[in-house]
Amino acid sequence: MRTLVTGGAGFIGSHLSERLLAEGNDVICLDNFFTGSKENIKHLMDNLNFELVRHDIIEPILLEVDRIYHFACPASPIHYQYNPVKTIKTSVMGTINMLGLAKRVKSRIMQASTSEIYGDPKVHPQKEDYWGNVNPIGIRSCYDEGKRVAETLMMDYHRQNNVDIKIVRIFNTYGPRMAFNDGRVVSNFILQALKGENITVYGRGNQTRSFQYVSDLVDGVIRMMDVDDFIGPVNLGNPYEFTIYELASKIIELTGSSSKIIHKSLPEDDPTQRKPFIGLAREKLEWEPVVKLEDGLRQTIEYFDKRL
Ligand code: NAD
Ligand code: UDP
Numbered sequence: 001m002r003t004l005v006t007g008g009a010g011f012i013g014s015h016l017s018e019r020l021l022a023e024g025n026d027v028i029c030l031d032n033f034f035t036g037s038k039e040n041i042k043h044l045m046d047n048l049n050f051e052l053v054r055h056d057i058i059e060p061i062l063l064e065v066d067r068i069y070h071f072a073c074p075a076s077p078i079h080y081q082y083n084p085v086k087t088i089k090t091s092v093m094g095t096i097n098m099l100g101l102a103k104r105v106k107s108r109i110m111q112a113s114t115s116e117i118y119g120d121p122k123v124h125p126q127k128e129d130y131w132g133n134v135n136p137i138g139i140r141s142c143y144d145e146g147k148r149v150a151e152t153l154m155m156d157y158h159r160q161n162n163v164d165i166k167i168v169r170i171f172n173t174y175g176p177r178m179a180f181n182d183g184r185v186v187s188n189f190i191l192q193a194l195k196g197e198n199i200t201v202y203g204r205g206n207q208t209r210s211f212q213y214v215s216d217l218v219d220g221v222i223r224m225m226d227v228d229d230f231i232g233p234v235n236l237g238n239p240y241e242f243t244i245y246e247l248a249s250k251i252i253e254l255t256g257s258s259s260k261i262i263h264k265s266l267p268e269d270d271p272t273q274r275k276p277f278i279g280l281a282r283e284k285l286e287w288e289p290v291v292k293l294e295d296g297l298r299q300t301i302e303y304f305d306k307r308l
Contacts, residue, residue, distance in 0.1 A: 001025045004065040004107075006057055006098060007072030009036030011177045012112070012170075014044075015214050016069060016221060021047055023222075028063060032056040035074045040177050057094035058086075063101065067225060068109040070098045073147075075114075077140065077267065078183035084142035091146030092153070099157040102164070110166040110225055111154045113233060115274055116144045117169065125241075125275040128169070128233050138269040151233065158231065168224055171237025171276045175214030175296065176303035186211065186297075189248055190304045193257035203266030205245030208273045212238035213296030216289035223285040230284045237276035238289040254297055 003020050007013040008029025013036065017027045026049045029041060033054065044050045055061055057072050073090050074080040080087040095111065102109035118126045119134030134144045157163040174186040192199045220236040242250075248261050281287045 001066045002028070002064065004028045004030060004063060004068045006030045006068070006070050006094070007036060007112075009033060009038065009041050009052070010071065011040070011075075011175070011179065012173060012214060012217065013069075013071045014040035014177055015175070015218050016071065017041065017044060017050070019218050019222065021049055025049070027051070028053060028065065030055050030057065030061070031072065035076070035079050035179055035182065037179075057097055058089050060097045060100065062104075064105055065107050068098055068102055068107055069112070069221070069225070070095065070109060071112040073112070073143075076179070076182035076184045077143075078181075080143040081139055084139075087142040088146040091143075091150045095150040095153050099153060099163060103157060103161050106164075108164040108166065108225065109154075110168060110221070111150055113151050113167050113169045114143075114147050115169055115171040115235070115237060115276065116140065117148050117151065118274075119144060120269065120271040121274065124273055125239065125277040126235065127277040128235055128280055135269050140269045165231050166224055167232040167234070168221060169233050169235045170217060171235065171274065172209050172211045173214055173217045174211050175300055178300070180307070185209070185244060185247065186300065187304070189251045190255070190301050191308075193251050193255040193259050194301070194305055194308055196257060196259055198262040199248045199252065199259050200264050201244055201248050201261055202264050202270065204263065205248065205261075206243050207266075207270060208241050208243050208275065209247075210238050210241045210275045211293065211296075212236070212289050213291035213299075216291050220281060220285060220287045223287050227285060234281050234284065235276040235278055236281060236287075237278065239276055239278055240293060241273075241275040242293070250293070251297065251301075254294065255301055
Protein backbone atom coordinates (compact mmCIF):
# COMPACT_ATOMS: atom_id res chain seq x y z
CA MET A 1 0.00 0.00 0.00
CA ARG A 2 1.06 3.60 -0.60
CA THR A 3 0.34 5.23 2.74
CA LEU A 4 0.38 8.81 3.89
CA VAL A 5 0.98 9.55 7.56
CA THR A 6 0.24 13.16 8.46
CA GLY A 7 2.09 14.11 11.62
CA GLY A 8 4.47 11.24 10.84
CA ALA A 9 7.42 12.90 12.59
CA GLY A 10 5.53 13.11 15.88
CA PHE A 11 5.41 10.70 18.79
CA ILE A 12 2.65 8.36 17.57
CA GLY A 13 3.18 9.06 13.85
CA SER A 14 6.81 7.94 13.99
CA HIS A 15 5.91 4.60 15.64
CA LEU A 16 3.11 4.11 13.12
CA SER A 17 5.40 4.89 10.16
CA GLU A 18 7.97 2.43 11.49
CA ARG A 19 5.37 -0.33 11.72
CA LEU A 20 3.88 0.40 8.28
CA LEU A 21 7.34 0.21 6.70
CA ALA A 22 8.11 -3.03 8.53
CA GLU A 23 4.94 -4.50 7.03
CA GLY A 24 6.15 -3.65 3.51
CA ASN A 25 4.18 -0.48 2.80
CA ASP A 26 5.44 2.74 1.22
CA VAL A 27 5.19 5.62 3.66
CA ILE A 28 5.01 9.31 2.90
CA CYS A 29 5.48 11.20 6.12
CA LEU A 30 4.05 14.69 6.02
CA ASP A 31 4.88 17.07 8.83
CA ASN A 32 5.48 20.76 9.54
CA PHE A 33 7.74 19.91 12.53
CA PHE A 34 5.73 22.01 14.97
CA THR A 35 5.97 19.35 17.66
CA GLY A 36 7.55 16.53 15.67
CA SER A 37 11.23 16.21 14.84
CA LYS A 38 13.58 14.63 12.32
CA GLU A 39 15.21 12.90 15.26
CA ASN A 40 12.05 10.75 15.64
CA ILE A 41 12.33 9.41 12.09
CA LYS A 42 16.03 9.60 11.33
CA HIS A 43 16.30 5.80 11.59
CA LEU A 44 13.76 5.53 8.73
CA MET A 45 15.46 7.96 6.35
CA ASP A 46 17.62 5.33 4.63
CA ASN A 47 14.62 3.17 3.83
CA LEU A 48 13.81 3.57 0.13
CA ASN A 49 10.12 3.10 0.88
CA PHE A 50 10.10 6.14 3.15
CA GLU A 51 9.67 9.74 2.00
CA LEU A 52 9.55 12.87 4.10
CA VAL A 53 7.64 15.96 3.01
CA ARG A 54 7.72 19.19 5.01
CA HIS A 55 4.22 20.56 4.62
CA ASP A 56 1.58 22.28 6.69
CA ILE A 57 -1.76 20.51 6.31
CA ILE A 58 -3.74 23.71 6.50
CA GLU A 59 -2.58 24.11 2.88
CA PRO A 60 -3.87 21.61 0.29
CA ILE A 61 -1.53 19.01 -1.19
CA LEU A 62 -1.84 16.54 -4.06
CA LEU A 63 -0.41 13.06 -3.65
CA GLU A 64 -1.29 9.60 -4.97
CA VAL A 65 -1.91 7.31 -2.02
CA ASP A 66 -4.11 4.36 -1.08
CA ARG A 67 -4.44 5.11 2.61
CA ILE A 68 -4.22 8.21 4.78
CA TYR A 69 -3.48 8.05 8.50
CA HIS A 70 -4.40 11.58 9.51
CA PHE A 71 -2.50 12.19 12.75
CA ALA A 72 -1.18 15.76 12.35
CA CYS A 73 -2.20 17.94 15.30
CA PRO A 74 -0.37 19.01 18.44
CA ALA A 75 -1.63 16.78 21.25
CA SER A 76 -0.28 18.05 24.54
CA PRO A 77 -2.11 20.90 26.29
CA ILE A 78 1.02 23.09 26.38
CA HIS A 79 1.55 22.71 22.65
CA TYR A 80 -2.04 23.00 21.50
CA GLN A 81 -2.62 26.04 23.73
CA TYR A 82 0.55 27.76 22.45
CA ASN A 83 -1.29 28.92 19.31
CA PRO A 84 -4.94 27.91 19.78
CA VAL A 85 -6.15 29.46 16.52
CA LYS A 86 -3.57 27.43 14.62
CA THR A 87 -4.64 24.30 16.51
CA ILE A 88 -8.25 24.60 15.47
CA LYS A 89 -7.22 25.48 11.91
CA THR A 90 -5.12 22.31 11.85
CA SER A 91 -8.09 20.19 12.90
CA VAL A 92 -10.67 21.89 10.67
CA MET A 93 -8.85 23.12 7.55
CA GLY A 94 -6.28 20.32 7.76
CA THR A 95 -8.97 17.65 7.94
CA ILE A 96 -10.92 19.25 5.06
CA ASN A 97 -7.73 19.18 2.96
CA MET A 98 -7.05 15.54 3.79
CA LEU A 99 -10.67 14.56 3.13
CA GLY A 100 -10.52 16.43 -0.18
CA LEU A 101 -7.43 14.42 -1.07
CA ALA A 102 -9.08 11.15 -0.02
CA LYS A 103 -12.14 11.97 -2.11
CA ARG A 104 -10.06 12.86 -5.15
CA VAL A 105 -7.76 9.82 -5.13
CA LYS A 106 -10.34 7.46 -3.57
CA SER A 107 -8.17 6.50 -0.65
CA ARG A 108 -9.28 5.24 2.74
CA ILE A 109 -8.71 7.85 5.45
CA MET A 110 -8.43 7.50 9.21
CA GLN A 111 -8.94 10.37 11.62
CA ALA A 112 -6.92 10.30 14.84
CA SER A 113 -9.63 11.53 17.18
CA THR A 114 -9.33 11.61 20.93
CA SER A 115 -10.92 10.83 24.27
CA GLU A 116 -10.97 14.63 24.69
CA ILE A 117 -14.14 14.72 22.59
CA TYR A 118 -15.83 13.31 25.73
CA GLY A 119 -14.59 16.39 27.66
CA ASP A 120 -15.02 16.11 31.44
CA PRO A 121 -17.20 13.01 31.15
CA LYS A 122 -20.38 12.49 33.11
CA VAL A 123 -20.49 8.86 31.99
CA HIS A 124 -17.86 6.45 33.24
CA PRO A 125 -16.25 4.51 31.59
CA GLN A 126 -16.68 6.30 28.28
CA LYS A 127 -18.47 4.43 25.52
CA GLU A 128 -18.58 5.48 21.86
CA ASP A 129 -22.29 6.39 22.05
CA TYR A 130 -21.65 9.02 24.77
CA TRP A 131 -21.82 12.54 23.28
CA GLY A 132 -19.52 14.13 25.83
CA ASN A 133 -19.36 17.13 28.13
CA VAL A 134 -17.09 19.69 26.49
CA ASN A 135 -16.74 23.35 27.41
CA PRO A 136 -16.98 25.11 24.02
CA ILE A 137 -15.30 28.33 25.21
CA GLY A 138 -12.53 27.09 27.51
CA ILE A 139 -8.79 26.85 27.00
CA ARG A 140 -9.00 23.20 25.91
CA SER A 141 -11.73 23.91 23.32
CA CYS A 142 -9.34 24.66 20.45
CA TYR A 143 -8.29 21.03 20.66
CA ASP A 144 -11.49 19.32 21.86
CA GLU A 145 -13.91 21.17 19.59
CA GLY A 146 -11.46 21.01 16.69
CA LYS A 147 -11.39 17.24 17.01
CA ARG A 148 -15.18 17.09 17.33
CA VAL A 149 -15.56 19.09 14.10
CA ALA A 150 -13.00 16.81 12.45
CA GLU A 151 -15.22 13.82 13.32
CA THR A 152 -18.25 15.68 11.89
CA LEU A 153 -16.33 16.40 8.70
CA MET A 154 -15.35 12.76 8.38
CA MET A 155 -18.98 11.64 8.77
CA ASP A 156 -20.31 14.26 6.33
CA TYR A 157 -17.75 13.47 3.63
CA HIS A 158 -18.71 9.83 4.13
CA ARG A 159 -22.47 10.43 3.89
CA GLN A 160 -22.28 13.07 1.16
CA ASN A 161 -19.35 11.87 -0.95
CA ASN A 162 -19.01 8.26 0.01
CA VAL A 163 -15.45 8.74 1.27
CA ASP A 164 -14.08 5.57 2.87
CA ILE A 165 -13.46 6.74 6.45
CA LYS A 166 -12.30 5.44 9.83
CA ILE A 167 -12.44 7.22 13.18
CA VAL A 168 -10.36 6.12 16.16
CA ARG A 169 -10.76 7.82 19.53
CA ILE A 170 -7.35 7.56 21.14
CA PHE A 171 -7.03 7.66 24.93
CA ASN A 172 -3.85 8.83 26.72
CA THR A 173 -0.86 7.16 25.12
CA TYR A 174 2.75 7.12 26.27
CA GLY A 175 6.10 5.71 25.26
CA PRO A 176 9.51 6.55 23.82
CA ARG A 177 9.68 9.68 21.60
CA MET A 178 7.22 11.73 23.61
CA ALA A 179 8.64 15.23 23.35
CA PHE A 180 10.77 16.36 26.29
CA ASN A 181 9.03 19.71 26.49
CA ASP A 182 5.44 18.71 25.88
CA GLY A 183 4.38 18.92 29.51
CA ARG A 184 2.32 15.74 29.48
CA VAL A 185 2.20 13.86 32.68
CA VAL A 186 4.26 10.76 31.85
CA SER A 187 7.16 12.64 30.27
CA ASN A 188 7.08 15.32 32.99
CA PHE A 189 7.13 12.84 35.87
CA ILE A 190 9.85 10.64 34.34
CA LEU A 191 12.11 13.60 33.59
CA GLN A 192 11.56 15.08 37.04
CA ALA A 193 12.28 11.73 38.69
CA LEU A 194 15.42 11.12 36.63
CA LYS A 195 16.73 14.61 37.37
CA GLY A 196 15.89 14.35 41.08
CA GLU A 197 13.51 17.31 40.82
CA ASN A 198 10.16 17.64 42.60
CA ILE A 199 7.33 15.70 40.95
CA THR A 200 4.60 18.22 40.10
CA VAL A 201 1.17 16.72 40.75
CA TYR A 202 -1.53 19.17 39.63
CA GLY A 203 -4.37 19.44 42.15
CA ARG A 204 -4.68 16.69 44.75
CA GLY A 205 -3.75 14.07 42.19
CA ASN A 206 -7.01 12.16 42.58
CA GLN A 207 -8.00 12.80 38.95
CA THR A 208 -7.75 9.57 36.97
CA ARG A 209 -6.42 8.59 33.56
CA SER A 210 -5.91 5.29 31.73
CA PHE A 211 -2.66 5.10 29.79
CA GLN A 212 -1.88 2.79 26.90
CA TYR A 213 1.57 1.98 25.63
CA VAL A 214 2.23 3.20 22.10
CA SER A 215 2.78 -0.26 20.55
CA ASP A 216 -0.71 -1.32 21.70
CA LEU A 217 -2.20 1.76 20.09
CA VAL A 218 -0.36 1.22 16.80
CA ASP A 219 -1.63 -2.35 16.74
CA GLY A 220 -5.22 -1.15 17.19
CA VAL A 221 -4.83 1.58 14.57
CA ILE A 222 -3.56 -0.90 11.97
CA ARG A 223 -6.30 -3.41 12.71
CA MET A 224 -8.89 -0.66 12.35
CA MET A 225 -7.47 0.51 9.02
CA ASP A 226 -7.46 -3.03 7.64
CA VAL A 227 -10.95 -4.09 8.68
CA ASP A 228 -13.79 -3.58 6.17
CA ASP A 229 -17.39 -2.51 6.87
CA PHE A 230 -16.66 -0.74 10.15
CA ILE A 231 -16.03 3.00 10.16
CA GLY A 232 -16.12 3.61 13.92
CA PRO A 233 -15.78 5.70 15.94
CA VAL A 234 -13.96 3.20 18.09
CA ASN A 235 -12.18 3.79 21.40
CA LEU A 236 -8.53 2.72 21.54
CA GLY A 237 -7.19 2.85 25.06
CA ASN A 238 -6.20 0.83 28.07
CA PRO A 239 -9.05 0.42 30.56
CA TYR A 240 -6.61 0.13 33.49
CA GLU A 241 -7.41 3.33 35.40
CA PHE A 242 -5.30 4.96 38.12
CA THR A 243 -4.92 8.31 39.82
CA ILE A 244 -2.22 10.77 38.85
CA TYR A 245 -0.88 10.51 42.43
CA GLU A 246 -0.51 6.74 41.98
CA LEU A 247 1.31 7.33 38.71
CA ALA A 248 3.77 9.69 40.44
CA SER A 249 4.45 7.11 43.15
CA LYS A 250 4.94 4.33 40.58
CA ILE A 251 7.45 6.40 38.60
CA ILE A 252 9.40 7.26 41.76
CA GLU A 253 9.50 3.55 42.60
CA LEU A 254 10.61 2.43 39.11
CA THR A 255 13.33 5.08 38.78
CA GLY A 256 14.52 4.66 42.38
CA SER A 257 14.42 8.46 42.55
CA SER A 258 14.72 10.58 45.68
CA SER A 259 12.26 13.11 44.22
CA LYS A 260 9.42 14.37 46.41
CA ILE A 261 5.84 14.87 45.27
CA ILE A 262 4.64 18.48 45.40
CA HIS A 263 1.24 19.87 44.43
CA LYS A 264 0.56 22.66 41.94
CA SER A 265 -2.74 24.20 40.91
CA LEU A 266 -5.02 22.15 38.68
CA PRO A 267 -5.28 23.54 35.11
CA GLU A 268 -8.67 24.89 34.00
CA ASP A 269 -11.15 22.28 32.69
CA ASP A 270 -8.85 19.39 33.63
CA PRO A 271 -11.03 16.25 33.29
CA THR A 272 -11.57 14.51 36.65
CA GLN A 273 -11.75 10.99 35.29
CA ARG A 274 -11.14 9.09 32.10
CA LYS A 275 -11.37 5.43 31.22
CA PRO A 276 -12.28 3.81 27.91
CA PHE A 277 -14.90 1.17 27.43
CA ILE A 278 -13.30 -1.02 24.76
CA GLY A 279 -16.01 -3.61 24.10
CA LEU A 280 -16.42 -2.38 20.52
CA ALA A 281 -12.68 -2.66 19.74
CA ARG A 282 -12.66 -6.15 21.27
CA GLU A 283 -15.61 -7.22 19.16
CA LYS A 284 -14.81 -5.56 15.81
CA LEU A 285 -11.01 -5.59 15.85
CA GLU A 286 -10.27 -8.45 18.24
CA TRP A 287 -7.98 -5.97 19.92
CA GLU A 288 -7.07 -5.18 23.48
CA PRO A 289 -3.94 -3.70 25.03
CA VAL A 290 -1.32 -6.20 26.19
CA VAL A 291 1.51 -4.07 27.60
CA LYS A 292 1.33 -3.69 31.38
CA LEU A 293 1.81 -0.19 32.81
CA GLU A 294 4.98 -1.18 34.63
CA ASP A 295 6.59 -2.70 31.50
CA GLY A 296 5.68 0.29 29.33
CA LEU A 297 6.96 2.71 31.94
CA ARG A 298 10.28 0.85 32.17
CA GLN A 299 10.80 1.17 28.39
CA THR A 300 9.88 4.84 28.49
CA ILE A 301 12.16 5.54 31.45
CA GLU A 302 15.02 3.84 29.60
CA TYR A 303 14.43 6.05 26.56
CA PHE A 304 14.38 9.28 28.58
CA ASP A 305 17.39 8.19 30.60
CA LYS A 306 19.42 7.61 27.40
CA ARG A 307 18.33 10.92 25.90
CA LEU A 308 19.22 12.82 29.06
P1 NAD B 1 2.75 14.96 18.52
O1 NAD B 1 2.63 16.41 18.85
O2 NAD B 1 3.97 14.23 18.94
O3 NAD B 1 2.57 14.73 16.96
C1 NAD B 1 1.81 15.56 16.13
C2 NAD B 1 2.58 15.74 14.82
O4 NAD B 1 1.79 16.56 13.93
C3 NAD B 1 3.91 16.46 15.01
O5 NAD B 1 4.92 15.79 14.30
C4 NAD B 1 3.65 17.86 14.46
O6 NAD B 1 4.82 18.49 14.00
C5 NAD B 1 2.63 17.56 13.37
N1 NAD B 1 1.77 18.71 13.03
C6 NAD B 1 1.08 19.50 13.91
N2 NAD B 1 0.42 20.44 13.22
C7 NAD B 1 0.66 20.23 11.90
C8 NAD B 1 0.27 20.89 10.71
N3 NAD B 1 -0.53 21.96 10.74
N4 NAD B 1 0.74 20.41 9.52
C9 NAD B 1 1.56 19.34 9.50
N5 NAD B 1 1.98 18.67 10.60
C10 NAD B 1 1.53 19.12 11.78
O7 NAD B 1 1.45 14.27 19.13
P2 NAD B 1 1.06 12.73 19.24
O8 NAD B 1 0.91 12.43 20.66
O9 NAD B 1 1.94 11.90 18.39
O10 NAD B 1 -0.41 12.77 18.61
C11 NAD B 1 -0.66 12.38 17.27
C12 NAD B 1 -2.16 12.42 16.98
O11 NAD B 1 -2.84 11.54 17.89
C13 NAD B 1 -2.79 13.80 17.17
O12 NAD B 1 -3.76 14.00 16.18
C14 NAD B 1 -3.44 13.70 18.52
O13 NAD B 1 -4.54 14.57 18.63
C15 NAD B 1 -3.86 12.24 18.57
N6 NAD B 1 -3.99 11.76 19.97
C16 NAD B 1 -2.88 11.58 20.75
C17 NAD B 1 -3.03 11.16 22.06
C18 NAD B 1 -1.85 10.92 22.97
O14 NAD B 1 -2.04 10.56 24.14
N7 NAD B 1 -0.63 11.06 22.52
C19 NAD B 1 -4.32 10.95 22.58
C20 NAD B 1 -5.41 11.18 21.77
C21 NAD B 1 -5.23 11.57 20.45
N1 UDP C 1 -0.51 16.49 35.28
C1 UDP C 1 0.16 16.61 36.49
N2 UDP C 1 1.46 17.03 36.47
C2 UDP C 1 2.13 17.32 35.34
C3 UDP C 1 1.45 17.19 34.10
C4 UDP C 1 0.12 16.78 34.10
O1 UDP C 1 -0.42 16.33 37.55
O2 UDP C 1 3.32 17.69 35.43
C5 UDP C 1 -1.91 16.00 35.29
C6 UDP C 1 -2.89 16.87 34.49
O3 UDP C 1 -3.42 17.90 35.29
C7 UDP C 1 -3.94 15.83 34.12
C8 UDP C 1 -3.16 14.52 33.96
O4 UDP C 1 -1.93 14.73 34.66
O5 UDP C 1 -4.88 15.67 35.16
C9 UDP C 1 -2.86 14.15 32.52
O6 UDP C 1 -2.29 15.28 31.90
P1 UDP C 1 -1.76 15.25 30.40
O7 UDP C 1 -1.42 16.66 30.04
O8 UDP C 1 -0.71 14.22 30.26
O9 UDP C 1 -3.00 14.74 29.53
P2 UDP C 1 -4.56 15.14 29.46
O10 UDP C 1 -4.90 16.11 30.55
O11 UDP C 1 -4.71 15.74 28.11
O12 UDP C 1 -5.25 13.85 29.65
